[in-house]
Amino acid sequence: MPCKNCSLKPVYTALNNESLCSSHFLKYFERKVCKTIAQHKLIDRKDKIAVALSGGKDSSTLLYVLNKFHQKYRLNELHAILINEGIEGYRNITEKDAKKFCRELGIPLKIVDFRKEFKTSIDKLKKKMNPCSACGVLRRYSLNKAARDIGATKLATGHNLDDEAQSILMNSIKGNLEFSAKLGPKTGVLMHEKFVPRVKPLYFMLEKEVLIYSKLRKLPVTFIECPNAGGSFRNEVGRMLNELESKYPGTKQSIVNSFLGMLPLLREKFQKERIRTCRECGEPSVREVCRACQILKI
Amino acid sequence: MPCKNCSLKPVYTALNNESLCSSHFLKYFERKVCKTIAQHKLIDRKDKIAVALSGGKDSSTLLYVLNKFHQKYRLNELHAILINEGIEGYRNITEKDAKKFCRELGIPLKIVDFRKEFKTSIDKLKKKMNPCSACGVLRRYSLNKAARDIGATKLATGHNLDDEAQSILMNSIKGNLEFSAKLGPKTGVLMHEKFVPRVKPLYFMLEKEVLIYSKLRKLPVTFIECPNAGGSFRNEVGRMLNELESKYPGTKQSIVNSFLGMLPLLREKFQKERIRTCRECGEPSVREVCRACQILKI
Numbered sequence A, B: 001m002p003c004k005n006c007s008l009k010p011v012y013t014a015l016n017n018e019s020l021c022s023s024h025f026l027k028y029f030e031r032k033v034c035k036t037i038a039q040h041k042l043i044d045r046k047d048k049i050a051v052a053l054s055g056g057k058d059s060s061t062l063l064y065v066l067n068k069f070h071q072k073y074r075l076n077e078l079h080a081i082l083i084n085e086g087i088e089g090y091r092n093i094t095e096k097d098a099k100k101f102c103r104e105l106g107i108p109l110k111i112v113d114f115r116k117e118f119k120t121s122i123d124k125l126k127k128k129m130n131p132c133s134a135c136g137v138l139r140r141y142s143l144n145k146a147a148r149d150i151g152a153t154k155l156a157t158g159h160n161l162d163d164e165a166q167s168i169l170m171n172s173i174k175g176n177l178e179f180s181a182k183l184g185p186k187t188g189v190l191m192h193e194k195f196v197p198r199v200k201p202l203y204f205m206l207e208k209e210v211l212i213y214s215k216l217r218k219l220p221v222t223f224i225e226c227p228n229a230g231g232s233f234r235n236e237v238g239r240m241l242n243e244l245e246s247k248y249p250g251t252k253q254s255i256v257n258s259f260l261g262m263l264p265l266l267r268e269k270f271q272k273e274r275i276r277t278c279r280e281c282g283e284p285s286v287r288e289v290c291r292a293c294q295i296l297k298i
Helices: A024-038 A057-072 A091-107 A131-148 A159-174 A207-216 A232-247 A249-271 A291-297 B023-041 B057-072 B091-105 B131-149 B161-174 B205-214 B232-247 B249-272 B291-297
Strands: A012-015 A019-021 A049-052 A080-083 A109-112 A154-156 B010-013 B019-021 B049-052 B078-084 B109-113 B154-156
Touching: A012 A024, A012 A207, A019 A024, A024 A057, A024 A207, A024 A249, A049 A057, A049 A131, A057 A080, A057 A091, A057 A207, A080 A091, A080 A131, A080 B232, A091 B109, A131 A154, A131 A291, A159 A207, A159 A232, A159 A249, A159 B161, A159 B249, A232 A249, A232 B232, A249 B161, A249 B249, B010 B023, B010 B205, B019 B023, B023 B205, B049 B057, B049 B131, B057 B091, B057 B205, B078 B091, B078 B131, B091 B109, B109 B131, B131 B154, B131 B291, B161 B205, B161 B232, B161 B249, B205 B291, B232 B249
Parallel strands: A049 A080, A049 A154, A080 A109, B049 B078, B049 B154, B078 B109
Antiparallel strands: A012 A019, B010 B019
16 A cells, blocks of 8 residues: 555555555654653653663664754753663674764763773673663663753653563563553653653654664664673563564554553552662662662672 | 472472472362462352352362362352353253263252343354353353352352463453453452352462363363354463463463552552443343343344
8 A cells, every 4th residue: 555645655554554655654753752742741842851872773763853853843952871881892882873873963972981980880790790680770870860960851761662561561470560660651750859750752652663763764773782681581572562463453552551541550559669869879769778889889 | 300298290390399299289279279268258158159160171170179168168058050151062062061060069050041041042142243242241141140049149250360361461452451450359249239249269270270180180071162262362362371481480370469469459440330230130230221131132
């Protein structure tokens, strides 16, 4: 079937079975991101946005789209933050691409290097602990601190619909519903004066849509995988979800929608813990000493 | 590994990796059902239990186990109810086996035949509508009425852990969380004066455990499938769950546990509708005319 709008050759068939050519796909994508931002009140004009940029397709697409909106709607400042965790043969390559991409877009890029910030690296820490848990904690910690340092009022991440559906299913399979209470398109609002709220503008975009967008826009995306990325359980659940989605189109969307219906209840049940201030570093923490400080002491 | 209790040849390895011989497996199974009944207050001594018997492994096992408890703990009366939906080449066979089984156990069996009760059958209805939805509605309707007619205070069904984990996952994938509010080991308490509360004593037993139990006890179980049984989506989800369970043992249990943590919130959110009395037949209904009456009018 040709594009429903202009009869040109289609590049994508949406869930409603409508085919879209390249330029109408790009419009569809951007409109849907715009709608997500509006409906879930992710960003307003006064916000100063920091985008967590890894150099992968999701965060690069997010930065590109927000930069378009930024120009169109004359939004407040837009920044990018890249975390260099010190993973040899991986982050040094993506860092170079990210720098070039930000230069091209004219977006200021702040780089946080674990080796300077923490006097360590994931390559070093992985000898003592699971590198992915350490990386997750220290990345979140550094992103928040860096976003606050540049005066950002929102931190935008590139999570897409696949990521969210996977997390929801993983948590419900593993019985970790309290982790699901931390999901959703917008988190951490009014949590702690030092915590920058997080938003996920690509929340309703399928991973394959993000991929197509990044290819059509010829974004300088790095497709190398982190050498530590095992995440076999996430991969397993992701594979299952792809299988279900191909047999029952709309599965991922439906999982996320039904989750959003439950999210207020989940938050009511699980998010009762007071967010305190870490005794050692002064950053937000649920414990007396935050997990980042705990990891760095090991 | 030999049986952890007596070193005999094992027939089953439980989730905690302990091997069990035939007689210790039977004990393990019965104890776990007993624990489920006690922990979730499914049955008490004053209850008169009606078991929904289909002749399959689950309901036959349930009837057998409850009959054992019935004798051991001198429970109140135990009855069985079989619904003959009028499905040629299927139910007539299982009905014969069920009659024989109840005779052997000395348990009174009440048979409800759709052809007498409703002057129709699923074989007839399937020409006009999806046979499985009609069958589900009319079975639930008839089981409740029959249980009430014999004065039962609880209706016990043979649902196992696999059934429940599948339903939970199916509902969350399809975005039907309001259906999940109707799951759980015990439902319908104080819902309507004419509604007999339902309990699932095999709630925490894996399907394969029920299968092994029914084989070891040499129960006269019918393994023929209903000719209408398609349920491709349930089968799909069941297959996925089996795959996950074999890679991550305990997955089904963990899905159900995490669901049980959420169930009170789900019920609070979704079970606010008043249960009324059907204008036509006087049975409990969420609508003015119950779904059974609606189906029978088509």
